[in-house]
């Protein structure tokens with residue numbers, strides 16, 4: 001069953017820049033999908049259109065099989081933009097995290113329980129009573145992610161969730177995404193990083209640099225097509241290049257897979 005279905009999506013910025021042009025995207029329930037593309041390809045635009053933060057100029061969106069406005073599925077579709085300030089505007093982190101549930105009339109006791117649970121999960125417990133602007137950049141990103149999750153969405157769209165994030169925080173975010181996936185939450189991750197891709201997506205939409213889709217398919221298919229990636233301003237993961245150049249038949253996508261092959 002589909003969670004989000006965008007058909008022939010088009011978007012033009014006020015200055016005439018084409019953000020999206022004729023894009024078709026489907027995300028099934030519980031699926032892990034990536035929007036892959038170079039800087040400026042249109043990933044953020046597409047993510048915000050799919051997530052309902054921005055209305056397209058052309059095309060249609062359907063949510064959970066129905067042609068409803070994004071407002072109708074606000075409690076089921078959550079978006080994490082790249083700017084933590086989009087989520088952090090209350091006097092304390094706790095209030096920011098409780099904001100979404102309050103908007104959706106979730107009972108206070110239930111909202112509090114969600115806040116405490118997610119804070120513990122994302123190492124935010126000691127920061128809950130702090131003003132969000134006093135947090136470090138990495139802490140703000142974790143707090144923003146926590147705030148996007150307290151509504152307990154069925155679909156979570158994340159815009160470059162681990163760009164400029166240190167290794168420890170990256171691992172924490174990836175573990176949380178794996179946990180959400182296990183619980184059946186559909187994930188849509190935008191990234192220009194082909195190394196990250198095997199860890200966050202089973203299927204990929206690869207964008208050209210002009211807001212159109214160059215190709216879509218299983219992660220393995222896209223990541224082992226070095227020419228296609230190069231045409232889109234990207235490079236294959238290093239292990240792919242290594243095994244490809246060394247003439248191996250079955251090319252691994254990750255270091256862990258490469259180790260298996262070599263053993």
Ligand SMILES: Nc1ncnc2c1ncn2[C@@H]1O[C@H](COP(=O)(O)OP(=O)(O)O)[C@@H](O)[C@H]1O
Nearest residue numbers: 013015017018019038039040041042043044045
């Ligand atoms: N507010 C804006 N006004 C005009 N052009 C914009 C604006 N935001 C983004 N763009 C342009 O739209 C295109 C797609 O941008 P974006 O979706 O942010 O790409 P990505 O997230 O893949 O880096 C780029 O050419 C970018 O310069």
Ligand SMILES: [Mg+2]
Nearest residue numbers: 043044045159
């Ligand atoms: Mg972007």
